[in-house]
Amino acid sequence: MEREVRTTSDGSKTLFISDLNESYHSHHGAVQEAQHVFIKNGLNLVETYEINILELGFGTGLNVLVTINEFLKTDKNHIINYFTLEKHPVSTAEVNELGYSNLFPELRSAYTEMHSCPWNKTVEILPNFYLTKYECDFFDLPELGLPKIDLVYFDCFGARVQPDLWEMPLLEMVSETMNTGALLTTYSSKGSVRRNLKELNFEVQKKAGPPGKREMINAVKLHV
Ligand SMILES: C[S@@+](CC[C@H](N)C(=O)[O-])C[C@H]1O[C@@H](n2cnc3c(N)ncnc32)[C@H](O)[C@@H]1O
Numbered sequence: 001m002e003r004e005v006r007t008t009s010d011g012s013k014t015l016f017i018s019d020l021n022e023s024y025h026s027h028h029g030a031v032q033e034a035q036h037v038f039i040k041n042g043l044n045l046v047e048t049y050e051i052n053i054l055e056l057g058f059g060t061g062l063n064v065l066v067t068i069n070e071f072l073k074t075d076k077n078h079i080i081n082y083f084t085l086e087k088h089p090v091s092t093a094e095v096n097e098l099g100y101s102n103l104f105p106e107l108r109s110a111y112t113e114m115h116s117c118p119w120n121k122t123v124e125i126l127p128n129f130y131l132t133k134y135e136c137d138f139f140d141l142p143e144l145g146l147p148k149i150d151l152v153y154f155d156c157f158g159a160r161v162q163p164d165l166w167e168m169p170l171l172e173m174v175s176e177t178m179n180t181g182a183l184l185t186t187y188s189s190k191g192s193v194r195r196n197l198k199e200l201n202f203e204v205q206k207k208a209g210p211p212g213k214r215e216m217i218n219a220v221k222l223h224v
Pocket residue numbers: 023024025056057058059060061062063064085086087088089136137138139155156157162
């Protein structure tokens with residue numbers, strides 16, 4: 001499927017798939033959305049010393065980038081193990097055209113490294129920040145043998161284009177990887193997703209969404 005680079009309202013770029021009329025990020029602002037959904041309502045709410053993050057899917061690497069950016073603001077005394085899944089990796093030409101390193105110039109080498117490092121192998125991108133990218137389908141998750149996850153970035157394409165990714169089978173697989181008390185954050189606020197998560201024993205909260213979106217979901221996994 002053809003992808004093209006587009007500029008969003010905050011000046012940062014995203015990828016757009018015209019066949020699906022779907023973009024990788026909000027056209028109201030890619031970086032703003034990532035910061036709001038995954039950092040403010042994600043990473044910043046988790047207090048454990050060692051944090052295991054699971055992302056669906058890796059895409060442009062923007063969520064890894066904003067996570068590293070936030071990680072470097074802390075006392076650097078903690079550890080992040082970031083696991084991310086992707087079936088259709090972006091090309092080097094797309095990475096260059098997106099120009100995210102210009103937005104985070106001090107993270108230029110980390111951004112290059114996260115895209116050039118091998119798949120299916122753990123790499124210490126920065127001291128105490130470990131990245132493992134899996135080139136696989138989301139439904140392969142149970143076979144990856146991940147440690148228990150503390151924070152999930154549920155960043156699939158919308159239910160309009162990939163409805164199966166927001167239904168019980170995948171949500172249940174994700175839930176089974178998570179620790180009690182772990183947080184799942186997503187830009188979606190869809191009613192059926194909230195109901196599915198409640199059925200899987202999550203405490204579901206509606207939060208204010210990023211620019212251009214009224215609401216989003218935070219869901220905390222109750223006892224296993
Ligand atoms: C909304 S984009 C993710 C954006 C990404 N987090 C970023 O920061 O750029 C959704 C991603 O899921 C990937 N994807 C779609 N279906 C998939 C599947 N069944 N298994 C694995 N990855 C899939 C797409 O290729 C795309 O990169």
